[in-house]
Amino acid sequence: MAKIVGAFGVPHNPHFPTWSQEGHPLGAEIDRFYGAVAEQLRAVAPDVIVYFTSDHYNMFFESVPIFSIAVAPSASGPSDYPTIARRELPIASELARAVQRHAIAREFDLGMLQELEFDHTVVAPLHFLLPDREIPLVPVFISAFLRPIASASRCYALGHAIREAIEAADSSQRVAIIASGSFSVEIGGPRLAPDSHVGVPDPAWTERVVELLWAGDFEQLVSEATDEQLGEAGNAAAELLDWIAMLGMIDQAPPAFIETQPQFGHSFAAWPIDPLEDGAA
Amino acid sequence: MSVYAVNKLCRRVVHEPRLREALNGPRATAEAAIRAATPPLSEQEVQLVLDGEVGELGLMGCNYFLLHQLGRWEVLGMTLKLHGERVRAAQGRVG
Numbered sequence: 001m002a003k004i005v006g007a008f009g010v011p012h013n014p015h016f017p018t019w020s021q022e023g024h025p026l027g028a029e030i031d032r033f034y035g036a037v038a039e040q041l042r043a044v045a046p047d048v049i050v051y052f053t054s055d056h057y058n059m060f061f062e063s064v065p066i067f068s069i070a071v072a073p074s075a076s077g078p079s080d081y082p083t084i085a086r087r088e089l090p091i092a093s094e095l096a097r098a099v100q101r102h103a104i105a106r107e108f109d110l111g112m113l114q115e116l117e118f119d120h121t122v123v124a125p126l127h128f129l130l131p132d133r134e135i136p137l138v139p140v141f142i143s144a145f146l147r148p149i150a151s152a153s154r155c156y157a158l159g160h161a162i163r164e165a166i167e168a169a170d171s172s173q174r175v176a177i178i179a180s181g182s183f184s185v186e187i188g189g190p191r192l193a194p195d196s197h198v199g200v201p202d203p204a205w206t207e208r209v210v211e212l213l214w215a216g217d218f219e220q221l222v223s224e225a226t227d228e229q230l231g232e233a234g235n236a237a238a239e240l241l242d243w244i245a246m247l248g249m250i251d252q253a254p255p256a257f258i259e260t261q262p263q264f265g266h267s268f269a270a271w272p273i274d275p276l277e278d279g280a281a
Numbered sequence: 282m283s284v285y286a287v288n289k290l291c292r293r294v295v296h297e298p299r300l301r302e303a304l305n306g307p308r309a310t311a312e313a314a315i316r317a318a319t320p321p322l323s324e325q326e327v328q329l330v331l332d333g334e335v336g337e338l339g340l341m342g343c344n345y346f347l348l349h350q351l352g353r354w355e356v357l358g359m360t361l362k363l364h365g366e367r368v369r370a371a372q373g374r375v376g
Contacts, residue, residue, distance in 0.1 A: 192368065
């Protein structure tokens with residue numbers, strides 16, 4: 001059976017790769033936070049990464065699945081930010097198909113992407129986390145921008161189902177999980193900051209999410225992450241559902257670290273589960 | 282009112298360079314591109330999009346995330362700064 005070796009939560013601000021490269025005042029901090037996650041990711045030496053994210057109206061528009069999984073052999077991106085270096089990323093399509101079969105058997109209607117182009121939510125974090133390595137992904141997409149969306153408990157349960165699928169897989173692969181998203185953020189909407197086109201409408205919610213993550217109390221987080229709360233936290237704040245699905249794949253436990261950028265309403269966190277002694281990936 | 286038509290047009294701005302080029306052309310070229318959209322925008326929507334009135338469009342129910350793409354891609358005279366200003370102004374008008 002495949003083994004889950006670690007879980008990692010990151011933001012996907014599309015400007016971060018450019019800021020890192022061009023000496024933005026926050027560039028060093030961004031490099032440090034992503035670098036800390038990258039170090040933990042390297043230490044668990046994954047063969048495959050289950051990647052939870054939410055499409056930003058790039059892949060899905062005329063038809064919007066609540067949950068879907070990519071089974072193509074690979075995909076390129078980003079489709080939406082030419083400022084981020086374009087790359088082709090391999091997909092662990094055989095494992096992805098096994099996950100899909102298992103999830104559907106568990107009554108999750110997980111749609112199938114046979115061809116796709118990644119957006120910045122995948123490519124921007126991997127710019128930092130996997131700058132020079134290609135580890136096959138199992139990309140899982142959770143609809144978070146266009147209501148109605150799945151409940152937090154449904155996403156947590158989806159995580160349980162995907163964990164079952166991974167642990168039932170006829171494979172000895174080491175599987176890491178990455179979730180990509182923010183906790184409180186408004187993009188272009190009426191709750192933007194006075195001098196910006198974005199905002200953090202509910203900084204107290206960001207603090208509460210971080211508090212519950214530090215406590216390792218995933219179930220309490222699920223109960224508090226109501227649709228109303230996610231809506232109050234901003235028009236992109238349901239990206240937390242990606243983290244919640246990831247948390248559904250591991251046992252409740254505090255992370256090794258969390259670093260938060262409150263001005264963006266997001267955090268970087270790592271739950272290393274089975275690091276190798278030499279940390280070699 | 283066809284919120285979906287406006288949302289779809291804004292989404293196309295991200296993925297269609299030729300549409301961006303048309304929207305940055307003379308007003309008649311931009312208007313023709315908007316009128317060619319399917320599904321069609323209402324007359325009111327055509328004028329509001331041409332004028333970059335994202336605050337009003339937001340109040341009418343259009344998707345703010347998608348509206349902000351006009352400013353991000355700097356079409357129709359929009360910028361992200363203008364986007365913020367117009368959304369805030371519209372919010373101010375309705376209290």
